[in-house]
Structures are given as C-alpha cells and as structure tokens.
Amino acid sequence: MQHCPLCHHDAIRPVFEDRRRHFLVCQRCALVFATPGSYLLPAAEKQRYGRARRDNKQKQLAQFIATLLQQLQTLQPNVLEGLNFGRVLTPALLQPLQQSGLQLHQYDPFFAPEHQLLRQQYDFICCYRVFEHFHLPAKEWQIIVHALKPGAWLAISTPLLQSVEMFAKWHYKNNPTHVSFYQPQTFAYLAEHSSLQLIFAQKDFVLMQKAS
Ligand SMILES: [Zn+2]
Incomplete structure (x- = not known):
C-alpha cells in the first residue's frame, strides 16, 4: 500500500498525472508527491542539480541567505553559527x-556530503529550493529538526502550493527533479508534530522556530 513519504499516513489520493509521472496528495499533512517509481536516477538528478548550481541560483541563494541573516539579527542579535542545508x-x-x-x-x-555536519546543532538552518527535491522528506525533516538548537530558526525557500486544485496548472511540478510539494498546512502539521513554532508560510518562504 502507498504511504505518504512525510507523515506515513495511508489516506492518499491521486491529484494529477502526465505522460511521465503520477502525483498523489496526503489527506493528513497535505503533501503532494510524485510516486517513487517516477524518480530520476541519481546520476541524472545530480546532473540536473549541478546545472542549477552553476546558473543564477547561486546569486539568488546568496541573496536569500544575506536577507535572512539581516532578519535573524533583528530577532536575535547573537545568531552565530548556521547550516546551509542542501545547496x-x-x-x-x-x-x-x-x-x-x-x-x-x-x-x-x-x-558536499559531509554527514558529520548533520550531527551538530546550529542557531539557524536555511534550505534554499531544496525541500522540493526530497525523495524521503520524513527522513530529511528528522535530520534538520535534530540539527536545530533549542530556540533555533529554520528558514525554508520552496514555492508553496496554494491549493490542490491549482496543481494541474502549476509549472513548478514540470521539473522532473521536483518530487515533493508543500502546502502552507503541511508546515503547520510539521510544526505541531515537531515542537516547532510556525512563524510564517507564504508564497515561497517558510520561517519556523524550535521551542527553547
Ligand atoms: Zn502526509
């Protein structure tokens, strides 16, 4: 039986299919996901990811982190050590x-697969256009939550799906490396089940804080 790769619930239903892929939605956490049989092989995924790494995503990523740091320093002036996760x-x-x-x-x-970095804890973690690539979002989520210090901030950039009805026309699903899609209520669900507070979830930005 199919299960949601984020909350493991089995109440899932189809939302869309095209020539290459089938997409399902979880009724509990609202994640929309591509069925695992349609994932790219790792070599193809790495090649596509590497292409994005070279192009203008670098400037956008630098801008994202710089803006985030400014915001965090107004909220908490002593933010010193962070982890840029995924890109x-x-x-x-x-x-x-x-x-x-x-x-x-x-x-x-x-x-930069330095796994020992994931066993430490940080004042903040940022993930720029990474969550949509997760094949195993539950596992990645656990790693990220454990790597946050009490009171630490988690900033995520991923375009949020505003409603399941919009999915069929949403261009973001057309990139074959994008396999997990989140609605604002998905992050509300994650916050509730992980001792995090959801501060903000709109458009393509999510900010959360771990309980102190
Ligand atoms: Zn779910």
Missing part, C-alpha cells in the same frame, strides 16, 4: 557572509 554556495559568495563573524557550514548531498 552550497560557492566560496566567492560565501566569504563576504563569513566576514561578518558568522560561521556558515554547508551540506549538499551531491557536492
């Missing part, structure tokens, strides 16, 4: 961020 910034773009006294560690499953 690494090049050294040239990382350096200016680190000059301000910030320690930013980076983990990427393909290009």
Whole structure:
C-alpha cells in the first residue's frame, strides 16, 4: 500500500498525472508527491542539480541567505553559527557572509556530503529550493529538526502550493527533479508534530522556530 513519504499516513489520493509521472496528495499533512517509481536516477538528478548550481541560483541563494541573516539579527542579535542545508554556495559568495563573524557550514548531498555536519546543532538552518527535491522528506525533516538548537530558526525557500486544485496548472511540478510539494498546512502539521513554532508560510518562504 502507498504511504505518504512525510507523515506515513495511508489516506492518499491521486491529484494529477502526465505522460511521465503520477502525483498523489496526503489527506493528513497535505503533501503532494510524485510516486517513487517516477524518480530520476541519481546520476541524472545530480546532473540536473549541478546545472542549477552553476546558473543564477547561486546569486539568488546568496541573496536569500544575506536577507535572512539581516532578519535573524533583528530577532536575535547573537545568531552565530548556521547550516546551509542542501545547496552550497560557492566560496566567492560565501566569504563576504563569513566576514561578518558568522560561521556558515554547508551540506549538499551531491557536492558536499559531509554527514558529520548533520550531527551538530546550529542557531539557524536555511534550505534554499531544496525541500522540493526530497525523495524521503520524513527522513530529511528528522535530520534538520535534530540539527536545530533549542530556540533555533529554520528558514525554508520552496514555492508553496496554494491549493490542490491549482496543481494541474502549476509549472513548478514540470521539473522532473521536483518530487515533493508543500502546502502552507503541511508546515503547520510539521510544526505541531515537531515542537516547532510556525512563524510564517507564504508564497515561497517558510520561517519556523524550535521551542527553547
Ligand atoms: Zn502526509
């Protein structure tokens, strides 16, 4: 029987299919996901991911982190150590961020798979356009939550699906490396079940804080 890859519930129903893929929605956590049989093989996934790594995503990622740091420093001035999870910034773009006294560690499953980083805890974790690539979102979620210190911040950039009815026309599903799609209530569900507070979930930005 199919289960939701995020909350493991079996109350799932089809929402859409095209020539290549079938998509299902979970009735409990509202995750929309591609059926596992349609995933790209790791080599193809890495190649597509690498392409995105070289292009303008780097500037967007640097901007995302810089804006986030400004916001976090107004909320909590002593934010010092963070983890950029899933998509690494090049050294040239990382350096200016680190000059301000910030320690930013980076983990990427393909290009910087330093698993020991995931066993430490951080003042904040940021994930830029990463969640939509998760084949095993429940496992990745557990790793991320455990790597947050009490009171730490989690900032996620992923385009939120506003309603299941909009999925059929949503261009974001057309990229074959995008396999997990979240609605605002998916993050409400995750917050409730992980001792996190959901502060914000709109458009393509989600901010959460772990309980102190
Ligand atoms: Zn679910």
